[in-house]
Amino acid sequence: MTKENGPMAEGPASNGYLKVGNGKYALDLRKVNVHYGSTHAIKDVSMRIRENAATAFIGPSGCGKSTLLRCLNRMNDEIVGCKTTGTIMFKGTNILSNKVDPVALRHTVGMVFQKPNPFPTSIYKNITFGPKVHGIRGKDELDEIVERTLKDSALWEEVKDRLDDPAMSLSGGQQQRLCIARALAVEPDIILMDEPCSALDPIATSKIEDLITELKERYTVVIVTHNMQQAARVSDFTGFMFLGRLVEFGRTTPLFEKPRKTLTEKYITGRFG
Amino acid sequence: MTEKFIEELDRLQADTFEMGQLAVGMLADSVKALKTQDIDLAQSVLEKKTDLAEMDLEIEKRALQLLTLYQPMATDMRKLATILKTITYLARIGRYGKDIANITIELGDQSHISKLVSIPLMSKMVGSMIEDSLEAFEEGDITKLADLGERDDEVDAMRYTILRECITYMMEDPKNISRCANYIMIARYLERCADHSCKIAEKVTYMVTGEHVEIR
Numbered sequence: 001m002t003k004e005n006g007p008m009a010e011g012p013a014s015n016g017y018l019k020v021g022n023g024k025y026a027l028d029l030r031k032v033n034v035h036y037g038s039t040h041a042i043k044d045v046s047m048r049i050r051e052n053a054a055t056a057f058i059g060p061s062g063c064g065k066s067t068l069l070r071c072l073n074r075m076n077d078e079i080v081g082c083k084t085t086g087t088i089m090f091k092g093t094n095i096l097s098n099k100v101d102p103v104a105l106r107h108t109v110g111m112v113f114q115k116p117n118p119f120p121t122s123i124y125k126n127i128t129f130g131p132k133v134h135g136i137r138g139k140d141e142l143d144e145i146v147e148r149t150l151k152d153s154a155l156w157e158e159v160k161d162r163l164d165d166p167a168m169s170l171s172g173g174q175q176q177r178l179c180i181a182r183a184l185a186v187e188p189d190i191i192l193m194d195e196p197c198s199a200l201d202p203i204a205t206s207k208i209e210d211l212i213t214e215l216k217e218r219y220t221v222v223i224v225t226h227n228m229q230q231a232a233r234v235s236d237f238t239g240f241m242f243l244g245r246l247v248e249f250g251r252t253t254p255l256f257e258k259p260r261k262t263l264t265e266k267y268i269t270g271r272f273g
Numbered sequence: 274m275t276e277k278f279i280e281e282l283d284r285l286q287a288d289t290f291e292m293g294q295l296a297v298g299m300l301a302d303s304v305k306a307l308k309t310q311d312i313d314l315a316q317s318v319l320e321k322k323t324d325l326a327e328m329d330l331e332i333e334k335r336a337l338q339l340l341t342l343y344q345p346m347a348t349d350m351r352k353l354a355t356i357l358k359t360i361t362y363l364a365r366i367g368r369y370g371k372d373i374a375n376i377t378i379e380l381g382d383q384s385h386i387s388k389l390v391s392i393p394l395m396s397k398m399v400g401s402m403i404e405d406s407l408e409a410f411e412e413g414d415i416t417k418l419a420d421l422g423e424r425d426d427e428v429d430a431m432r433y434t435i436l437r438e439c440i441t442y443m444m445e446d447p448k449n450i451s452r453c454a455n456y457i458m459i460a461r462y463l464e465r466c467a468d469h470s471c472k473i474a475e476k477v478t479y480m481v482t483g484e485h486v487e488i489r
């Protein structure tokens with residue numbers, strides 16, 4: 001067995017760390033590079049992301065966390081002048097290939113953004129929008145999807161009696177959970193979250209964190225956060241990025257307890273620059 | 274992390290080291306008082322007990338405060354974890370010093386059975402083990418700790434030597450029994466102190482390397 005020491009290595013699974021996920025990989029990134037015009041935003045990132053586990057990206061602002069996350073569902077395609085190279089294998093297909101339909105991909109790889117962005121319509125319709133696009137019309141089936149996803153996003157008890165209320169009438173934290181429910185409604189495999197709690201208060205934040213812990217049982221979760229403690233709490237694997245590079249990637253607990261790279265150590269102990 | 278945190282953590286490390294000096298001093302003085310039957314010195318060891326308990330509590334409070342205020346990671350977290358464990362071991366070491374001082378006072382000025390060579394020798398071995406663990410903690414350098422396990426074995430062997438010696442005295446004359454029982458107890462205390470120095474060394478190793486090791 002060869003031992004990898006680069007950022008690809010996951011680090012030891014030793015001393016009592018529970019086995020994480022199902023041991024399979026959802027995504028396999030090889031030499032991913034992203035340019036915005038002349039800005040080289042992602043540099044040679046290679047990593048494998050575990051299925052049914054939570055993976056977090058941390059690093060200083062501007063290091064490329066969001067850009068890397070957006071590679072995973074081709075969201076960068078929408079940015080003029082953005083060019084991505086390398087391969088990202090997902091279910092045997094290179095999703096960066098131009099044969100892949102990015103819109104279809106985004107249903108399988110859903111995304112939740114920093115600021116909750118519900119549609120300006122009812123709670124119910126926010127969730128049924130995606131399934132309807134997929135041709136689901138039956139009321140019973142749509143009702144079932146609404147109930148299931150709201151339960152999965154831990155929002156059901158709070159909104160079950162007012163599903164026709166405008167989504168905008170919900171609190172920020174509730175809106176964010178609605179956005180998660182909306183992402184779940186199209187039955188994705190992977191859920192990407194870009195700083196999903198940065199606009200939320202501590203109570204709403206802890207609800208989302210609990211939710212992530214539950215979601216990863218059934219989905220692959222990839223989360224960008226500027227909050228290291230949050231990464232430590234919710235993720236099984238953590239990647240530390242700096243200036244577009246993946247400096248260190250491994251199991252979360254050892255990474256925060258004893259990072260392998262001095263740069264990581266400096267960043268997580270706040271002795272940076 | 275702010276400058277303030279780093280400063281406060283450094284101060285906490287220095288204070289833990291100082292608490293260690295106090296504990297080691299109590300242990301050494303108690304054995305010195307025993308050897309020279311110096312009741313005043315034994316009394317001074319008892320008086321230090323309050324200082325030790327106060328330092329223990331104060332360092333613990335400050336460490337917990339740093340943990341909650343800053344939620345430190347990596348080396349900082351390991352250092353705080355080490356401090357929290359180490360102060361408990363140090364408090365116990367100091368308390369064994371107090372126990373030995375109490376025995377010294379109880380024994381009063383009755384002369385020792387033998388020349389009492391073994392106990393001071395054992396105390397010296399134990400003291401140097403604690404000091405090396407503390408220095409490793411202060412300097413973040415664990416090279417001194419490499420042979421600590423072997424030194425602990427020597428201390429254990431020493432304890433059995435003292436035990437056998439005392440059994441001989443007790444068989445020779447039943448009047449020696451209560452006095453020898455105290456010697457045996459002291460040897461046991463010293464042996465526990467050596468164990469604590471190994472425990473401290475394990476934590477210091479964790480602080481420096483991130484590895485959990487078992488020394489003895």
Ligand SMILES: Nc1ncnc2c1ncn2[C@@H]1O[C@H](COP(=O)(O)OP(=O)(O)O)[C@@H](O)[C@H]1O
Pocket residue numbers: 036039041059060061062063064065066067068079
């Ligand atoms: N839409 C964009 N156009 C041009 N440059 C961008 C764009 N988005 C991000 N960048 C640049 O790419 C780098 C990485 O940004 P980003 O991925 O947003 O970092 P992070 O999420 O870690 O803060 C930065 O230098 C940033 O300025």
Ligand SMILES: [Mg+2]
Pocket residue numbers: 065066067224
């Ligand atoms: Mg970002």
